[in-house]
Amino acid sequence: MDETGVGLWGVPLAILAGAVRVSTPFIFVSLGETITERSGRINLGLEGTLVFGAMTAYAVAVISGSPWLGVLAAMCTGAVFGLVHGWICKWPKVNDIAIGIALMQFGLGLAFFLGKPYIQPAAPRLPSIPFGAWSQVPQIEAALNINVLFLIGAVLAAVLWWAFRNTRIGIVLRVVGDSTDAARAMGIDPDRVRLLATAVGGSLAAIGGAYLSLYYPGSWNEGISSGQGLMAVALVIFARWNPIGCFLAALLFGGAGALGPALQSVGVSQGYYLFYATPYVLTLIILIATSSPTRALAGAPGALSLTK
Template identity: 80%
Template sequence: MDDTALGLWGVPLAILAGAIRVSTPFIFVSLGETLTERSGRINLGLEGTLVFGAMSAYAVAVMTGSPWAGVLAAMLAGAAFGLVHGFICRFPKVNDIAIGIAMMQFGLGLAFFLGKSFIQPVAPKLPAIELGFWSSLPQIRSALNINVLFLIGIGLTFVIAWMLKNTRPGLILRVVGDSSDAARAMGINPDRVRLLATAVGGAFAAVGGAYLSLYYPGSWNERISSGQGLMAVALVIFARWNPKGCLLASLLFGGAGALGPALQSVGVTEGYYLFYAAPYVLTLIILIATSSPEQRLSGAPEELSLAK
């Protein structure tokens, strides 16, 4: 059966498949950044963490033959990046945003330098669950070929949402994000909490990078990210620092990213490439819509730089 056999029905089907595939890195990066920002710190270095996580996951998977070992390596690398970022930001008069940009460039440069020898080797891919086994149509089978990390990301979304509302660690994170003075009065060390939150956020972002190199597109190269780490920061603002909102926004961004390939899959040969810019246009619209010098962002932690 050829690619156009489903006709126009192939477009929403391709967008659904693309939304699932493209959204997975956004889910992990945005969940990690949500935890970091709920503690009162913004991390713009996630682009570098994402790319370095992709490289380290691919390299370890090649050397060990295990994609899950690669994911674990990415998590450790991302946590290390987060710890460095958080440690530097503990010093007085240090700007979170400036340090984030520096860490982004450091992560990108280190990934490109260490990853040169892993561009050619082929790493084992992460497993997927074939939920479309019941259909004889290859398009449906492909659309419902769901990677395990996507399902883990959905599960983490609800776990983190529950944790923030109903557990002591969630309360501590929210208190630190809203008032350092109140946290100190409760005997909580805000710097320590932010350090841990930044480390966890970095680990999550690196898992998103591992997905890119070990599943979709499933290779390592220096242009693997396309700015997804930075777009995830805008996504968190759009979701108002709500994990469930991050999941929905990630699917929206994923669907926007899949629009160009979806049109191409049904035979649109002119102008479809313009839709490849849809995620970037969406990011720009969100940043413009949420930028106001006179009005505080609803849901923003009080200690966050964006809220001041």
């Protein structure tokens, strides 16, 4: 047993703590993208939405003194980004991918420009629940110190899984995502449904950004996101557009991201930094494994394509 009192148990504890901390933005971005793609639209602009949401949440929290007002403000800006993306993409032959990349760059640039005055000031942090308060071991306490947004994300994943199957809104979303013609035959306006779905998806992605700036790592800077918005799209494919699958896959990605720091925490001083690339390698493997020119992905919305 080492000086921390947990010995090699420090590695799984650090991975558990890291999985919870790192996975939370993935949870919200992937759930938001699941809603969007279930309607038959893809949004690659969520990286820009995530970063702009992080900046907005931090700025509003600094000004108001309330982290929850920051989260609410981030949700509003994310919805606006989603509405802009959805409105542009409703036009015939508009390329969803190109619009998403353009809005991603716009969101990143605008966040960096408007966020410069808020790099130094300290904002209040989002609260967490100390489930490990019973333990005297600091590593266990840290691993079981769970942020409220993580718990909200877990509940939201279960609610969405149920809603997709048992509510009128969920059924309408699935119909629109599977067949535009069938939706129109039923008197449903596919453009309106996709517009609202993209707005909701953007709003959820911005919550992930608020988590980054107001809890972990808990500051605002231009490098706050490491492509998490883009990786979440691969995560949605891996989860087969299933909200519960998104939650579990987000934990997997979070654990992969925590592997490098976990090894460093137990004294691995050489080569551990290579494990920081694990989430990106995992993303690449998932995209390769799920690519096929001859078969459609199981669970993929039938109307999901690059152009409308």
